[in-house]
Amino acid sequence: MRRWYSRVSVLLIPALLMGAPGAVSAGGRNRVSVDRRVPPTAPTDLNAVAWSSSCIRLTWTDRSSTETSYAVERRSAGGSWARLARLGADASGYTDRAVASESTYSYRVSASNAYGASAYTAGTTVTTPAPVPGQPMGILVPAYFYPRWTTPQSNYWDDVALAAGRVPIIAIMNPRSGPGSMGDANYRRALAEVHQSGGRVIGYVPTAYGARPLAAVKLDVDRYYYWYPGIDGIFFDEASGTATAKDLAYYQTCFDYVRAKDPAALVQHNQGGRTDQEYTRISTQISVFEGDVSAFGPEAIPEWSAGVPGGCLFTLAYLADAAAMRVATATAAVNNVGWVYFTDDAKPNPWNSLPTYWEEEVAQVAALLVGGPAARPVVALETAAPVPVPAQPLLVASYPNPFNPATTIRFSLPAGALVSLQVFNAQGQQVAELIADVWYEPGEHEVAFDARGLASGTYLYRVSAGGLTTVGRMTLMR
DSSP: OOOOOOEEOOOOOHHHHTTOTTEEEETTEEEEEOOOSSOOOOOEEEEEEEEETTEEEEEEEOOOSSOSEEEEEEEETTOOOEEEEEEETTOOEEEEOOOOTTOEEEEEEEEEETTEEOOOOOOEEEEOOOOOOOOOOEEEEEEOSOOOTTOGGGOHHHHHHHHTTTSOEEEEEOTTSSSOSSOOHHHHHHHHHHHHTTOEEEEEEEOGGGTSOHHHHHHHHHHHHHHSTTOOEEEEESOOOSOOHHHHHHHHHHHHHHHHHOTTOEEEEOOSSOOOGGGGGGOSEEEEEEEEGGGOSGGGSOGGGGGSOGGGEEEEEESOOHHHHHHHHHHHHHTTOOEEEEOSOOTTOTTSSOOTTHHHHHHHHHTTOSSSTTTSOOOOGGGOOOOOOOSSOOEEEEESSSBSSEEEEEEEESSOEEEEEEEEOTTSOEEEEEEEEEEEOSEEEEEEEEOTTSOSEEEEEEEEETTEEEEEEEEEOO
């Protein structure tokens, strides 16, 4: 915050200020000059918030108009103060990503210029939380192509359904920039095929950045649920990313309307790029990037994204050749973006076909099916290479689903292995560990899960065995 003035005018009695230091005469009035040859005023109101186990955000109030830089210092528990960063004039915040989980840090900030440094702010202390288990990595497919069952060689929906048996898939159906004016049997078959393979399908609804009448939006939602029974949710496109009261109220209404039809429905908002964190509270997934893959990287992902489960975030990018897809997939994995789609198609509609390297993209995502960013392989982005998918996938399912209060989780092992099985809630918090590194022989196995004491909602179960990890979804309905 820089205030562009150098003198304060006050009307004074001339006899009292005659010859006073710093006084100048101007048309019979005297003006007092502010002496800028002193250290700046110290900043105030330093605040630190642990956004995640690996990210702390600092903010403060700039009280000076003469500073040229700010110094940020940090001290670990029991340690000494050390310079963390030097920032330019007018700075009022800093993000510290060089922190460990479950650790305590103290911070202080000072301003400086050519004449010295200010006093430090009052120190502030914050403790980082334990790591939040990430959601599975999966592919969010903008399936804006017609299901042509009579010509299998050009039916991309077949390929999407097959992939859903290997990796988590959410396919966005878009008959006519929305549901259209009538249902379509070919789309109903597409929905059934993807479901049979374990994937999910949601319907495309445009919102014109909050300007489309809610009545029209609700009609589109009604049509999807009426014409396509079993649909898994709604993809609200052209969504506002600015958290104004008006826009938040608009998209809260959209969210509530869908959830009234299905309490476990997916509700996605596609802002087309960076968005305010407030939208994570009224959606199951939101976009952090959509566009040319050349602009996708860590700097395109908002800082707050480190503090939410990866399954809340998605990115869609085009003009990506196979090499760029590998780099972008690795970038998403290490930056907590759980749902991805990359294609070598181009505008005006980059979503009207699958990428020519579709099988390779599925293999890349399958290799990253693990519990969270800390467990994911560290990939050298410039040399990321495709990783083969195991020939025999780990198969899992739960029945009944939805359930109340108990269900059975079944899994199939191609070979004997140590098995672990955990259950997580929709916020990524572990609520149960059913198996902890126990040896199981090849074949079919099942484990009971009793959810008494847990709230209604969607839960994820993660089965890991012999280097394979698979995640399933189940719904507790009381």
